[in-house]
Structures are given as C-alpha cells and as structure tokens.
C-alpha cells in the first residue's frame with residue numbers, strides 16, 4: 505500500500521505543471537524543503553543515490569534551517585531579499601541563497617527521457633548565441649570547471665534579453681545585488697564538492713559531462729519562455 509501510494513505521488517508529480525521562477529521567487533520565510541519530482545536513485549548513473557539523498561535532506565535542509573533563523577519575522581519575498589542581499593547579514597546571503605539555488609537546481613534535472621530532449625526552439629536560441637549546442641555546453645563546462653572552489657555555473661537571461669554563461673562563488677546567484685553579472689537564471693549547476701565528490705572525487709569535469717544526460721531541457725525552455733514573457 506505504501507509503495508502504491510508513493511508511486512501515485514510520483515506519477516502525479518511527474519505530470520504536474522513545470523516549475524516556475526515566479527513560484528521560487530515569491531516564497532517567503534519560513535521556508536520548507538521542496539519535494540523532488542523523482543527518487544534519489546533516479547539520476548543514476550549520472551548522480552548517485554547517496555549524493556542526492558545527502559544533498560537534499562542534509563545540505564539543502566541546513567540552508568533552510570539557517571535561512572529561517574536569519575530571516576525570522578521577515579516575510580518579504582525571496583526575490584526581494586536576494587535583490588537587496590547586501591543590506592542583510594552574510595548568513596542571509598549564504599542560506600537564503602543556498603535555499604533558492606538548490607530549489608532551482610532540482611528542477612533542471614530529470615530522469616525522464618522526454619524532458620531530456622531539447623526543444624527545437626531552445627536549440628535555436630542556444631545556436632544563435634553560442635554557435636551550436638555543443639559550443640554552449642563546452643563554454644558552460646569551462647565556466648563551471650574554472651569556478652575556483654565552491655560555487656555555481658549559470659545560464660542567465662540578462663536585462664537586455666541576451667543569454668549569457670556566468671558563475672558565482674559560494675551560494676551567490678545572479679539575482680543578488682552583490683554579483684558582477686545580474687540576470688534571470690534559466691539553468692544552473694551546483695559545483696560544490698558535496699554535489700559530486702562521492703561518485704566523482706576530484707573529477708568535476710566528468711560530473712559536468714554527465715549532467716547533460718539528466719538535464720531537464722524542457723524545464724530550461726519553460727524558464728526561458730517565462731523570462732521572455734516578463735520582458736514583453
């Protein structure tokens with residue numbers, strides 16, 4: 505019975521609407537751990553089960569616990585807090601940032617082959633900006649590998665509507681007023697060692713190459729469409 509129930513929950517989630525940036529951005533403290541739309545072992549062999557489990561239940565949860573402490577009584581939307589994060593204590597930057605980043609990260613991964621297939625229109629956009637999808641992936645891997653120490657690599661839409669690859673240290677992200685390049689993320693990869701070390705040890709490059717096998721391109725395209733709609 506329990507198995508049947510969790511199967512039904514999975515089916516429901518995997519057919520639910522796409523995640524949206526507005527939904528991530530408008531949340532306010534106290535935050536709670538979002539449920540994944542797939543199981544911890546679903547991304548094997550690209551990401552191992554233990555990493556997913558620890559990453560979600562311990563790392564992400566810790567950012568939430570600490571963000572809730574740091575933001576007690578502050579009910580402003582997360583996007584507004586991140587946009588003015590320089591006015592907050594550093595624990596807000598690290599932990600509210602960590603909560604946003606991980607909530608976003610889970611949504612751009614998928615075990616579903618249909619969602620892993622890149623929509624033609626996204627292919628066109630990436631080709632227009634980077635020359636080809638391959639060239640985009642190479643440039644993204646390069647940015648992610650050369651991010652020194654812990655951090656994130658992002659594909660963002662800039663204020664003037666252009667696609668750009670950026671990276672941020674620690675739990676910073678492109679929505680924050682403290683980063684060099686602001687924009688709306690439509691794709692992002694965690695390059696903290698906790699995201700890959702159990703399976704890949706020091707081989708960050710190999711982790712990145714394998715991420716493409718579980719990338720939810722349909723979600724990335726949904727984010728792009730959402731950002732373009734806001735701009736219009």
Ligand code: MN
Nearest residue numbers: 563694696699
């Ligand atoms: Mn992480």
